Amino acid sequence: MGSSQWLSELKRRLRNLVTPRAQFDRDLEEEMRLHRDLRAREFRETGATPEESRFAAQRKFGNALRLREEIHQAWGWSWIDDLGRDFKYGLRRLRNSPGFTTVAVITLALGIGANTAIFTLIQQVMLSPLPVAHANELYSLGDDKLAWWGGGLQEDFSTYSYGLYRYLHDHTPEFSDLASFSAGTVSLGMRRKGEQNAATSFRGEYVSGNYFIVFGVDARKGRLLMPADGQPNAPPAVVMSYRAWADRFGSDPQLVGSVLVVKGVPVTLVGITPPEFFGDTLSPYPPDLWMPLTMERVLNPGASLLDHWNEHWLYAMGRLRPGAKPGQVQAHVTAELQQWLKENYVADRYSSDPYVAARYTKDIPKQHIVVMPASGGVATTRDNNRDALRLLMVLSALVLVIACANTASLLLARGTASRLQIAVRMALGATRAAILRQTMAEGVLLAVIGGALGLWVSMATARLIVLLAFRDAKYVPIHTNPSLPVLGFACVISLLTGLFFSMEPAWIASRVQPADPMRGTGRSVGDPSAMPQKSMLVLQAAASLVLLVGAGLLTRSLQRLELRSFGLEPQGRLLAWIDVPRNLYPPARLETVYQQLQQRLGEVPGVMSSSFASSNPMAGGMMNEPISIQGKPPVPKLKDGIWPSENRISAHYFQTLGTPLVRGRVLDEHDTAASEHVAVIDEAFAKSFFPGEDPIGMHFGIQTARHSGDYRIVGIVANAQYVDTKIGLYPTFFLPLLQSERYEDSAEDMEQVNTAYANTVQLDVAGRPEAFMEPLRAALARVDPNITVIRMTSLQDQIAANFDQQRLVARLTTLYALLALVLASVGLYGVASYMAARRVNEIGIRMALGADRHSVVALMLRGAMRPVVLGLAVGIPAALAAARVMASQLYGVKSYDPLILASAAAVLSLCALVAAYVPARRSASIDPMQALRSE
């Protein structure tokens, strides 16, 4: 066989695979036609007219359609034909009852849509790889459990100093290339060169020169960074994200190649990344700018992390060579890490402090690196959202169960109505299997239509959930358009749903005894589907109650949380994050600029008190420092293995935030760089380190015993929750911004210099804090336009932001509870309507015998409400049990809160009553004569 022939044969076969049966039927048809035509010709030759011959040939041949069925059966295809017929029939039945179909389809669409939405999120957040070439080759050094910035040993290493990264880069041949990038982004003030307006804030990330090569990303415009850009003397070049370019610069083509001023430093914008690339981390705050690591030194002169071998601030990620085994690589990398630590920590840094050197020698064998697949990039977002998404999965599954129960009860009701028809079909010889299959086909059809609609619902709700989940996010790199896996999920879940909810109705329909319904002709009172139908309603009512109670508890708990006191005065407080450019303000100039700032802020009308500090309260994150206390043995770590928290503050800090002084004095204007170095501590610090003693007048210092006399404690303030709402009270000490100590160790010395820079401003104002955002910005600009405001928020909003997750969960539970309520009401309405339709005869008789409309309504309502009451009886214990499970997540509300339980039951009953009343009212308004005549 020639190759072209072989190819055409292959093509034919492939075509046959795609439409094998259609082709098969056409062939058969042609074959049979030939037979009939030849036979007809034979008849014609005997003298018949053409028409007669054709008919005679056809008569002789028989029913071609029946023959075809016989042949299909021979091939084992009859089930396809039967199924096709079942679907056609099902479609006709659905078309004939548009009311039922609409209700069922909407119910299923909501149920399937809710689940598909959650799946979309899970798929996007948890499963989807970075939009780069061969993402599966990417591996990260470290599992990112703890994003560590700073020196010391991490045990489970995830961040690396530049020196350590270079060392690992050069000693891991298993990686074809290893890139590094700063853990998290930094805020930068930036403007175009030649424009005089104030710099605006952008998010920047420092990356190694090979970053874009390792990720395999090509420029959308211009070029991306190259290894040459990372060389020490390379002209400063940056790359901008497509989004920043489009949103902030209107996709100005002139921008590429032009000069931007970042923190006062001119840099060239060399290119734009492709639109789908959001960086190495799925985050609501993706970087706008990517800068070479070497720029870090230019932007932070004298306080650069880059040159410090012991400042770990970089993630490392690379492509493994084909064939490299992650387990072996992990062992090798760990060995290299320990080697590097031995060379640097023990031999160099702490050789002068035998105590520390001994400790490190002991700890180095515990240090290790986990090599993790990183096809999805840095994993923090995934970790943060895992629990919330899991909870949502459970919730949406519950909603789907309700939707299924709902549709099943509708189908049951309909099955009851069509019992006579089924009986007739069975009497005429339909098998039980055929009835079963046909009812299920109808169910699957409903589910598939519902699923298609649900997909649309999911697109809408996924976006909604993303908006709820990432409050204030500028941009969420999550695509809510259905992808192939999502489509597959929706298909599978629709089919399963269809099979699931039509199973019981189909079973019951196929159990029909043909004689029974024919005898009764609709007048029978006993009804085999009444029990399962009512049990479906009971299930729905119970599940809805559980969701309602859950929603009520979570919402109440959130309200309590938000109203809680955190040792701060949230009303009328404005917080700002600022950037004082280090390259423009060497430490010597800070005192003057702080004085100017304090003065300008004080001049703003309505500002009662102002201060600045290293960190703002309730913003998460803290600066931890080991301390030594004068006259005491080296301080052990705190219970949970962490050092106390440090904050550097200006005068009026406590007054501005409303933290009361307990004893001694607070820091004020007299505490300058030149005056005696003093500290204020909080009660938790006093309790942890000075139990049963008076801390006032004691001395302590940061790091080694050599510094234990640095600061004298002058005051104690009340406890406040500074870090966030989850971490409770935490021992904290406060030092004046400008009272830095000098350290032998260069890394520690640099950290000391860094803490002198205020990163935040606090204002206590009269009136709405939001109204003071512009005056604050103006006051800063009047001091120096290069001091940029990164972000502003009221303390209230800042506290509220801590509850984002709780709020998301509470809101979604409420959303789903409402959905469940609507579904249950719709289900009850549907069932009540069918009941009413079936009892038309009976009602006619009752009314003919003298029942008035009120008693008919009461009768119908009683019938419809009985399953709801039963559902409450089942649901209340179930809700109590569910509430007990989530008791640990509740704050300030008991899991058995009677008010919430009662309101949930009341809301459910009220909705059910309305849903049942409408059909009851309708059946009471029928004309008895009409009713008696109807079959």
Add this chain to the structure above:
Amino acid sequence: MSRDEIPPGTLYMLILRVLARSGELHGFEIAKSIELLSQDILQVEEGSLYPALQRMLIKGWVTAEWGVTAENRRARYYRLNSAGRKQLTEEISQFERVMGAITRVIQTA
């Protein structure tokens, strides 16, 4: 002239036999051949011919190939293969055994 239905169970044998004799035939030719060879006594019930042919295809006794008739119409031609030939021998010997038995019963006085 009266015509007789083909006795049940013998249709396969007849089709196989006709194909063995003529090599390659389409459906109508098979029907026609059976009629001719039986001198118009046996009449194929035309409807049953096509399901029978399909079953024989499934069993793998015959192969089918599309070709063109003398009048230039597309037709499916059936051809015996080795399995079919073996089947034919078997069917004939079985038929003869049964026929012989029946004959003996009838002729026994």
